[in-house]
Structures are given as structure tokens and as C-alpha cells.
Amino acid sequence: MTLFVCGLIKQYLNHGRKMQTSEIAHRAPLRRACQLLGSQTALSNAVGASPMQVHYWLTRDKSLDAAHCVAIEQATGGQVTRKELRPLDWQRYWPELEAV
Template structure:
């Protein structure tokens, strides 16, 4: 789910509440959600946790998440 879509589902005050939860400024969060500025890497884990996984790190960094968090890459099953 995109950050913008998540905020829309939260109703009035949702953006401010999420910003407070992750320790960010509401205008910054608004810019991230609108795509005006990229979400800083250091905020992605907090957003994922605060949204209960609804907005994942992969959602926030779709083009380079594998480079940032290689542990999220599905492991290939070993063939015996």
C-alpha cells in the first residue's frame, strides 16, 4: 500500500497522528506521501511499524529496497 493511500484510510488527523508516532513533522510526511520528496531511509522502518506493516519498506522504496534491506529478499529453497 502506498503511504498516500494509507493516510487516506486513516481519516481526519491521520497524517498528524502518524507523523507524531514516527517522530516526524507533518509537512514532511505530507511531502513524502505526495511524492514530492523521497521518504528518508531512516524513516522507513518506523513507518512500517507504525502502520502495522500496511505500508512496508518495500512499498516505500520499490526501486532499491533490495540494496537497502537485503534480508527482505526471499531465500531460495535449497534442493537436497
């Protein structure tokens, strides 16, 4: 019940506010990672996260943390990259990738 109420409050406060591209840009590559590995649970097992956390990443407007971006890139064999998961600020976390 509390989560439901919090969700309603968030919707009320964000009414009319467009989500920034940075807030949702990670969703498509994250969905692709789930497809490549077979499921959200398979992705969670591969990166050391809970299935609920993967669900949270897919449904909330927060960016993934840098450590999980690296783990997802490794788990997918580079088919989903850190640059895709954090398109607006990857340079801050991985400046060595700028040359690539």
C-alpha cells in the same frame, strides 16, 4: 513568496520532463498509511516526523529516507511495507528482505 517563486522556477525547469516512477511510487502507500492511522498528523506523530514533513513526502518527488520507511511499516503493523515505500531500491537498504 520565496517558496512560490522557487516552485515556479522548478516547474519551468521541469517543463516537459516526465516524473520517474521512482519519484512518485511512494505516494499511494504513504496515503494508505495516513488513512490507516487516521490522518497525516497521526502518521507524523507515530513516526517521529513533523506534519509538514509528511505533507512534503506526499507532494514532492523525493523518496522517503530509509529510517522513516521502517517507522511507517512498524506504525501500520506491516500493512504498508518498506518495499512499497521504496520499490526500486529497497534491496540496497534491506537485503535481508529479498528472501521474504
